[in-house]
Amino acid sequence: MADITISHLVKTYPGGTERATDDVSLDIADGDFTVLLGPSGCGKTTLLRMLAGLELPDSGSIAVGGKDVTYLPPNKRNMSMVFQSYAVFPHRKVRYNIGFGLSMAKKPKEEIDRKVAWAADLLQLGPYLDRLPAQLSGGQRQRVAVARAIVMDADVLLMDEPLSNLDALLRLNFRSELKKIVKDLKTTTVYVTHDQSEALSLGDRVAVMRKGQIAQLGDPLDVYDAPADRFVGGFIGSPPMNFIKAAVSGDGGALIVGDQRLRAPSLLQSYSSTDVLLGVRAENVAVDTQRSSGDVPGTVLVVEPMGSSILLTVEVEGQTIKVQAPPTFRTSPGSTIWLTFSPNSMRFYDSETAMALVAR
Numbered sequence: 292m293a294d295i296t297i298s299h300l301v302k303t304y305p306g307g308t309e310r311a312t313d314d315v316s317l318d319i320a321d322g323d324f325t326v327l328l329g330p331s332g333c334g335k336t337t338l339l340r341m342l343a344g345l346e347l348p349d350s351g352s353i354a355v356g357g358k359d360v361t362y363l364p365p366n367k368r369n370m371s372m373v374f375q376s377y378a379v380f381p382h383r384k385v386r387y388n389i390g391f392g393l394s395m396a397k398k399p400k401e402e403i404d405r406k407v408a409w410a411a412d413l414l415q416l417g418p419y420l421d422r423l424p425a426q427l428s429g430g431q432r433q434r435v436a437v438a439r440a441i442v443m444d445a446d447v448l449l450m451d452e453p454l455s456n457l458d459a460l461l462r463l464n465f466r467s468e469l470k471k472i473v474k475d476l477k478t479t480t481v482y483v484t485h486d487q488s489e490a491l492s493l494g495d496r497v498a499v500m501r502k503g504q505i506a507q508l509g510d511p512l513d514v515y516d517a518p519a520d521r522f523v524g525g526f527i528g529s530p531p532m533n534f535i536k537a538a539v540s541g542d543g544g545a546l547i548v549g550d551q552r553l554r555a556p557s558l559l560q561s562y563s564s565t566d567v568l569l570g571v572r573a574e575n576v577a578v579d580t581q582r583s584s585g586d587v588p589g590t591v592l593v594v595e596p597m598g599s600s601i602l603l604t605v606e607v608e609g610q611t612i613k614v615q616a617p618p619t620f621r622t623s624p625g626s627t628i629w630l631t632f633s634p635n636s637m638r639f640y641d642s643e644t645a646m647a648l649v650a651r
């Protein structure tokens with residue numbers, strides 16, 4: 292069993308004024324693929340490096356399989372790490388690079404050969420085993436780094452932005468390959484990225500980090516569908532979630548957006564006479580050129596055909612939002628269109644704290 296229990300990890304770098312991780316606690320089940328996601332500087336690499344033993348926390352603890360590893364050196368933790376920079380030895384052949392960790396661990400040659408062949412096969416590196424890294428493409432070099440990590444039979448696989456040096460297409464292809472490989476291996480994996488689409492596609496769970504803390508932890512689709520606060524809604528999704536200033540009527544029955552009154556969901560009944568933020572995803576706004584079927588008028592500012600949809604920038608009651616219209620929808624800048632917010636996909640946030648409203 293290689294479940295991970297992270298408890299109250301605090302880390303401030305020497306000379307730093309802010310905590311790089313600020314009381315982070317996280318439980319990761321055996322075999323789970325957990326993604327740490329967040330903007331630059333939010334502390335995800337620091338958390339990963341503390342898991343690896345490359346940094347020590349000021350306080351808090353890390354247990355793997357029930358064993359406290361907080362202050363163990365990296366080589367005593369049975370973890371493998373894949374870095375963003377590949378970190379392959381340039382003057383050594385692919386074969387040597389993949390088997391490096393096993394050689395260091397003084398494994399028998401026969402075992403090293405067998406595992407290198409297995410990993411090379413899995414990552415389609417068989418034909419390149421006798422090449423030098425410089426004779427490989429970026430994607431192939433990244434595969435070598437992954438192969439080197441998986442031959443180790445580690446309890447935990449740690450990956451720090453492993454796809455960030457690849458171009459967009461390669462990244463997309465390798466992402467799905469990586470997902471399949473890690474799923475087959477069933478190794479507990481912690482993966483750091485600032486790319487929200489990578490987090491959504493790869494993770495069993497995603498921990499969205501902000502300023503050294505976990506802002507939300509959950510199934511990627513749940514986090515996408517119901518962000519815990521405005522920060523998470525704005526960070527996950529492309530385009531980000533729309534946040535529209537609104538108010539609840541005095542009787543709690545209506546949601547007021549500018550001059551428009553919409554039926555308020557039952558959640559809002561206990562928030563009568565309160566200013567709220569309405570959160571709605573671009574794909575959950577229906578559009579029509581006719582008033583009859585729409586609730587709220589908007590003025591089209593920008594029309595961007597995306598192939599499978601049309602992305603509209605629309606001004607609604609003095610606020611700008613993004614709307615994803617079907618590819619057949621025809622409009623032009625300056626036109627008035629009618630919008631309907633799908634009731635089940637409306638989310639509500641406190642207008643001051645920007646935290647999701649809960650039933651009360």
Ligand SMILES: Nc1ncnc2c1ncn2[C@@H]1O[C@H](COP(=O)(O)OP(=O)(O)OP(=O)(O)O)[C@@H](O)[C@H]1O
Nearest residue numbers: 304305307311330331332333334335336337338485
């Ligand atoms: N070696 C270091 N010395 C001092 N401060 C550091 C060091 N490494 C990171 N920090 C600081 O700690 C905070 C968290 O950094 P960290 O690298 O963990 O963030 P991150 O989310 O991984 O960012 P990125 O995506 O840019 O790598 C930042 O404010 C950063 O400036």
